[in-house]
Amino acid sequence: MIKRPQYSSLLKVAIAMNLAIIFFEIIGFMLAFSYNGWNVFVYYTQDSNALALIAAILFVCSAMWQEQGHKHKKFDKFVHMLKYMAVVSVTLTLIVVITILSWTTKYTLWQLLTQHSMLFHHTICPILCIVSFLFCEKYNYQKKHAWVGIGFTLMYAVVTIFLNLIGELEGPYPFLKVYSQPWWASLLWCVTILGGAYAIARLLRFAQKKIWS
Numbered sequence: 001m002i003k004r005p006q007y008s009s010l011l012k013v014a015i016a017m018n019l020a021i022i023f024f025e026i027i028g029f030m031l032a033f034s035y036n037g038w039n040v041f042v043y044y045t046q047d048s049n050a051l052a053l054i055a056a057i058l059f060v061c062s063a064m065w066q067e068q069g070h071k072h073k074k075f076d077k078f079v080h081m082l083k084y085m086a087v088v089s090v091t092l093t094l095i096v097v098i099t100i101l102s103w104t105t106k107y108t109l110w111q112l113l114t115q116h117s118m119l120f121h122h123t124i125c126p127i128l129c130i131v132s133f134l135f136c137e138k139y140n141y142q143k144k145h146a147w148v149g150i151g152f153t154l155m156y157a158v159v160t161i162f163l164n165l166i167g168e169l170e171g172p173y174p175f176l177k178v179y180s181q182p183w184w185a186s187l188l189w190c191v192t193i194l195g196g197a198y199a200i201a202r203l204l205r206f207a208q209k210k211i212w213s
Helices: 008-040 044-067 073-104 109-114 117-136 143-149 151-165 181-213
Strands: none
Touching: 008 044, 008 073, 008 117, 008 151, 044 073, 044 117, 044 151, 073 117, 073 143, 073 151, 073 181, 109 117, 117 181, 143 151, 151 181
16 A cells, blocks of 8 residues: 555645635635625525535634644534535535436536536535545544534525425425425435435545545
8 A cells, every 4th residue: 555645744735725625616606696696595506615615714724723733622523524514515516416407407517517606616616625525634534424414415405495395495406396396206306315415425434534544
């Protein structure tokens, strides 16, 4: 096995990568706001990327404190849990774009991955988050933490489905339009996406553990 660099060195790389995530997230949100204003936050894409932005900012703060020799165990744990949740969420965003939205919306896969703010929120930022999480952000995640990983997705699903049911929101994704499809289709979508999020959480944890072992 190839000898890994010291974690202190990788921590510097992680800081750099998270600064890049912050930079690209801000660009993505500037473009998204110019197009949809505050309505961007009805979309899971922007919500998950907002979570990734917050997590990246807090991670940089925590990592820089570690670089200076300061330890804040409770805050560090909180940051890693938030980072885990954010990475699961943006990974789900990328997978849903590729596997579902590319054939249920008017956009082609190429457009969804490269057009306007979608270049940043569907492609660049999720990929940076995944790479940094797996290779630079060592943390001993437990199996039970997978439920933390899907927490944000579960909250979005509950709120959005409720708003659809009471008629305050339509969609915004085709599979969330509860009155445009049979009840069993809505249930199937819900189980599929939440189950997928849980599988992503477990796979990310497993992959990180293998990489760092």
